[in-house]
Amino acid sequence: MAGAKSFSCFAVIAAALLLVLLNVAVLSHGGKTSTFIRKVERTEDMPLHSDVFLAPSGYNAPQQVHITLGDHVGRAMIVSWVTMDEPGKSIVYYWREECPHKKEVAKGNHVTYRFFNYSSGFIHHCTLRDLEFNKMYYYEIGIGHTRRQFWFVTPPEMHPDAPYTFGLIGDLGQTFDSNKTLAHYESNPQKGQAVLFVGDLSYADDHPNHDNVRWDTWGRFVERSTAYQPWIWATGNHELDYAPELGETEPFKPFRHRYHAPYQASGSTEPFWYSVKIASAHIIVLASYSAYGKYTPQYEWLEAELTKVDRSKTPWLIVLVHSPWYNSYNYHYMEGESMRVMFEPWFVKYKVDVVFAGHVHAYERSERISNIEYNIINGRCGPSKDLSAPVYITIGDGGNIEGLATNMTNPQPEYSAYREASFGHAIFEIKNRTHAHYSWHRNEDDYATIADSMWFFNRYWHPADDSTTK
Numbered sequence: 001m002a003g004a005k006s007f008s009c010f011a012v013i014a015a016a017l018l019l020v021l022l023n024v025a026v027l028s029h030g031g032k033t034s035t036f037i038r039k040v041e042r043t044e045d046m047p048l049h050s051d052v053f054l055a056p057s058g059y060n061a062p063q064q065v066h067i068t069l070g071d072h073v074g075r076a077m078i079v080s081w082v083t084m085d086e087p088g089k090s091i092v093y094y095w096r097e098e099c100p101h102k103k104e105v106a107k108g109n110h111v112t113y114r115f116f117n118y119s120s121g122f123i124h125h126c127t128l129r130d131l132e133f134n135k136m137y138y139y140e141i142g143i144g145h146t147r148r149q150f151w152f153v154t155p156p157e158m159h160p161d162a163p164y165t166f167g168l169i170g171d172l173g174q175t176f177d178s179n180k181t182l183a184h185y186e187s188n189p190q191k192g193q194a195v196l197f198v199g200d201l202s203y204a205d206d207h208p209n210h211d212n213v214r215w216d217t218w219g220r221f222v223e224r225s226t227a228y229q230p231w232i233w234a235t236g237n238h239e240l241d242y243a244p245e246l247g248e249t250e251p252f253k254p255f256r257h258r259y260h261a262p263y264q265a266s267g268s269t270e271p272f273w274y275s276v277k278i279a280s281a282h283i284i285v286l287a288s289y290s291a292y293g294k295y296t297p298q299y300e301w302l303e304a305e306l307t308k309v310d311r312s313k314t315p316w317l318i319v320l321v322h323s324p325w326y327n328s329y330n331y332h333y334m335e336g337e338s339m340r341v342m343f344e345p346w347f348v349k350y351k352v353d354v355v356f357a358g359h360v361h362a363y364e365r366s367e368r369i370s371n372i373e374y375n376i377i378n379g380r381c382g383p384s385k386d387l388s389a390p391v392y393i394t395i396g397d398g399g400n401i402e403g404l405a406t407n408m409t410n411p412q413p414e415y416s417a418y419r420e421a422s423f424g425h426a427i428f429e430i431k432n433r434t435h436a437h438y439s440w441h442r443n444e445d446d447y448a449t450i451a452d453s454m455w456f457f458n459r460y461w462h463p464a465d466d467s468t469t470k
Contacts, residue, residue: 031367031469033412034420034451038444043403045174045203045214046221052179053217058146060085062124064219064258065141066226067152068233069276070127072265074155077128077230079108080260081141082219084121092126094139097151104128113257116246118212125260133157150227153193155278160315160433160461164279167192168393168426170322170358171200171236173400174218177423180443181399185425186225187447190439192427194229194278198358199236199288199322203401204254210241215254233259234285235272236322236358251289261285266305273298275305280430282314288323288359292339302343306350311460315433317352324357324394326366326383328416331405332359345372348388351459354428354438358396362405363440364419365452366392367467383415387465391456395440399423417469418452434462 046052055063062081070076079092090108095101108126112119124141131137134156140149156162167185172178185192202218204210225231239255241248256271263274272287284305292298309317325340327333336357347355348370370389374381397404406421424442431437436456445451457466 031412031414031416032418033408034418034422036420036422036442036451038404038422038442043175043177043401045401046176046179048213048217052221055084055220056146056148060088060143061146062088062141062148063223064216065148065150065223066219066231066259068230068259068261069278070129070262072262072275073158073277074133074279075129075131076262077131077137077152077154078125078260078262079128079139079141080123080125080258082121082123082216087122088143090124090126092128092139092141094128094137096132097136097138100138111257113253115212115241115248115254116209116243120212120257121216123257152228152230155193158277158279158313160280160313162279162430163432164281164430165190165193166281166428167195168198168356168395168428169195169398170198170356171361171396171400172197172222172398173200173203174214174221175399175401177399177443179221179399181397181423181425182222182225184441184443184447188425188427188441189448190427190429192229195225195231196283196318196320196356196428197231197233198320198356198395199234200238200358200396200398200400201236201255201259203238205238205241205243206401209246210243210248212254215258219258232276232283232285232320233261234320234322235287235289237289240289268301269297273301277314280314280433281316281318282309284317284319286319286321286339286343288321288336288339292342294342299342302346306346309350315458315461316430316436317350317459318428319347319352319355319390321355321357323359324364324392325355326369326392326415327360327394328364328409328413328419329360329362329405330407330409331361335359340371344370347390348372348386351388351463352390353436353456353459355390355392357392357394360394360396360405361400361402362394362419362421363397363424363452364394365417365440365454366415367417367469369415383413385467387463388459391454393426393438395426397423398425399443417454417467420451422451424451434458
């Protein structure tokens with residue numbers, strides 16, 4: 001009898017333990033909503049007299065310097081800058097680090113534009129061509145005592161195992177939080193070699209009459225990074241600057257004049273969607289706010305571009321877009337849905353590794369999921385695990401004037417691996433053809449602290465399950 005009681009007690013305890021274990025398994029299934037509570041502060045743009053906006057001294061000194069790739073493979077660089085007083089010369093002197101006395105000269109051109117009651121300075125664009133891979137170059141712009149000197153390093157030659165490190169920033173703006181984000185990125189010991197920027201630059205349109213002076217201040221603010229490493233630009237809704245009430249009906253006018261991209265090198269007809277190849281990555285930039293329906297130029301370009309991706313040479317297929325396709329915040333909910341419906345089957349077919357988006361002012365990372373089964377007959381609709389699908393990362397947390405998105409949908413969807421309402425930046429570090437390490441860094445932490453991370457397994461060379469919430 002005593003033995004029976006002991007067995008009965010053991011059975012009860014075992015059943016209880018089993019129930020606990022089952023509950024733990026249930027609770028651990030799915031993603032994580034961070035418990036980090038960021039102190040809510042007033043979000044406002046830094047005043048115009050802030051030191052980060054100071055123009056360089058001297059008459060007509062070049063300012064707002066920024067660079068981006070000037071061709072499809074990294075052997076050219078577009079150098080852009082503004083002179084405020086007069087055109088000056090659209091000339092760049094440049095030389096390799098080891099050949100300081102062998103200077104090359106590149107000639108460009110300048111443009112101006114008007115927006116409502118604003119007149120721009122003289123915006124210069126000059127392309128440096130036939131650069132050598134993986135070399136440091138110095139370049140000089142300006143005249144006489146206002147000459148300014150900068151440098152950059154070209155990407156390595158394309159190779160499936162070429163390592164390369166990208167920084168990820170989105171929705172930056174020019175607030176005090178924006179300054180923290182940029183400083184945090186610059187101080188990250190995992191040094192980014194180029195920035196993938198997912199749209200929404202200056203937020204000038206959040207000021208009366210789309211105050212384009214805020215395009216100038218933003219250009220001076222980010223120059224400390226954009227003059228030294230290429231930023232790959234995607235456009236967001238704040239680049240539209242469509243304001244018929246002000247008589248401004250040309251979309252993207254300030255952006256188009258100020259920020260160039262090598263779109264023609266990839267066969268694109270507009271600078272808002274294009275591709276570049278860097279080291280072992282093929283990067284496709286899409287435009288959420290340009291037409292993308294069937295038979296449109298963007299649709300037809302993407303359809304053709306995906307067939308050109310050679311994973312034996314550039315294994316990592318990365319897509320930039322502004323409006324996220326998967327989003328569990330109650331902000332901009334389903335705004336990217338129509339683009340997802342158009343293009344998601346292609347992303348699964350061609351095994352895109354990762355899609356970076358902005359727009360939602362917070363951070364979120366998904367698991368590999370797709371929602372491509374639905375049609376009007378079968379009625380099946382819902383994201384499901386798909387190892388041929390990309391990971392979707394929303395990184396619209398640069399620090400802009402509109403503040404954080406803090407209202408999340410509950411419960412957290414199973415496909416959402418990690419989400420947090422904080423400002424920050426990310427690093428995507430390609431190791432070789434099979435592995436890349438991704439990390440997200442919130443502004444409040446020490447520079448080396450990682451708040452969220454995962455190891456990416458390449459979908460072409462190593463399509464193993466890299467889920468973090470198995």
